[in-house]
Structures are given as C-alpha cells and as structure tokens.
Amino acid sequence: RFDDGGDTSLATKTKPKTKRPPLYKVMLLNDDYTPMEFVILVLERFFAIGHSQATEIMLTVHKKGLAVVGVFPHEIAETKVSQVMDFAQRHQHPLQCTMEKD
Ligand code: TYC
Secondary structure (H helix, E strand, O other): OOOOOOOOOOOOOOOOOOOOOOEEEEEEEOOOOOOHHHHHHHHHHHHOOOHHHHHHHHHHHHHHOEEEEEEEEHHHHHHHHHHHHHHHHHOOOOOEEEEEEO
C-alpha cells in the first residue's frame, strides 16, 4: 500500500485576493458666495464632468446643500479635495470640498 499523497488537512478556505480598495465619496458643499460658474468650472476641470452635467450637480449642491461629485480610492479622493480647496483659495472663494468613506 502506497500513501496516495491525498490532502488530509481540514478544509481551510482561502479567498483569492482581488484588489478592491476602500472607496471614498468626494462632496462639494454649498455656500452663499462662490459663483455658480466657478463651481461648474471646478467640476469640469477636476472631475472631468461635462458642462451640462456639471451645471446639474452645481444646482443640486445649491439647492440641497451638498452633493457627491465622485467616488474614488483614498489617495485619489485626497488629491481631488486638495486640488479643489487650493483652486478655491487661490480665487478667494469659500467653496468647501470634503471626503468620507463610501
Ligand atoms: N450658492 C452659490 C450661489 O448662490 C452657488 C454654489 C453652488 C456655491 C455650489 C457652492 O458648492 C457650491 N452663488
């Protein structure tokens, strides 16, 4: 009799590790002073959103107080927030951009 070499260990299931990084919502907040056209420009420039959808999102923020403008991995979300905050500050607008875990 030969040992058949069979695996006699208990079943320890290991999942194949797929790469799905945690995602973060990036949001724009409303304020009373930032010009509507500036917000549209921000959405076009930093989020690659077309003019008509950018206008819709801006109006949603204006009416509802905030809107999610994109969902990204942590480092990309942080970069978007920094870019928007820098751009707003350089133009002396109080526009706020924040992120939170999805
Ligand atoms: N509420 C601003 C205004 O009336 C427009 C605005 C929209 C500001 C969206 C910020 O994230 C914002 N000029």
